[in-house]
Amino acid sequence: MAVEVKELLEAGVHFGHLTRKWDPNMAPYVYMERNGIHIINLYKTAAKIEEAGEALAKIAASGRKILFVATKKQAKDIVAEKAGNINMPFITERWPGGMLTNFITIRKAIKKMATIDRMKKDGTFLTLSKKERLQVNRLRAKLEKNLGSITDMTRLPAALFVVDIKREHIAIKEAQKLNIPIFAMVDTNSDPRQVDYVIPANDDASKSIDKILTHVTEAVTNGLNARKVEKADKDAAKADEKAVAEQAKAASEEEE
Known part of the structure; x- marks a missing residue:
């Protein structure tokens, strides 16, 4: 156009x-x-x-x-x-x-998000103490805010x-x-x-x-x-x- x-x-x-x-x-x-x-x-x-x-x-x-x-x-x-x-x-x-120049570290953070999501699916998350669950949820929210839109960017x-x-x-x-x-x-x-x-x-x-x-x-x-x-x-x-x-x-x- x-x-x-x-x-x-x-x-x-x-x-x-x-x-x-x-x-x-x-x-x-x-x-x-x-x-x-x-x-x-x-x-x-x-x-x-x-x-x-x-x-x-x-x-x-x-x-x-x-x-x-x-x-x-x-x-x-x-x-x-x-x-x-x-x-x-x-x-x-x-x-x-370091989003680009240290992409490996960024990918690790994205994998951490995926690990937390798996914990919630398989029930591991519920075995944590109330304080630990709160900390994990805060970490997940922070990662989502900063990296949520690039989770599918594998390279x-x-x-x-x-x-x-x-x-x-x-x-x-x-x-x-x-x-x-x-x-x-x-x-x-x-x-x-x-x-x-x-x-x-x-x-x-x-x-x-x-x-x-x-x-x-x-x-x-x-x-x-x-x-x-x-x-x-x-x-x-x-x-x-x-x-x-x-x-x-x-x-x-x-x-x-």
């Missing part, structure tokens, strides 16, 4: 930060200055959304995961809902230090999608260290050179965040659908091959 500049305008995607707070590296994406605020060039935003969308669709079609990161108040619920809808992992609470993500790279600078640094591609909404107060796929946009207003995430997750959905079609075609081809082989076998047996 083509990105319309008008819809971006209506969502307030064009509003940047105060001119005195800008990062000069965002100059190529700034259209003008109005009342002390930088206005983002929405034609460039639309082009960048489409460019990012194509790359994200390819990643999704390959079967790999994209980790969505947004811990700011205006973005967390939007990201949790939209990433959840496409079955992609997301971090909307505090970024767990490092193929890409990160970030809302507000200034706020999520630790996540950005970890991804850079591991050469994981970074897609991000980048406002006029941030350095776009830290990101592989820049989407110049207002990263503070919920309407703007919602609009960008809608396009991004739609692109991911297209990639996932393409993967399903490809898998269905392969399964059909295998079934045809099997049927032909069985017919050939039956024919040869009749000849004998």
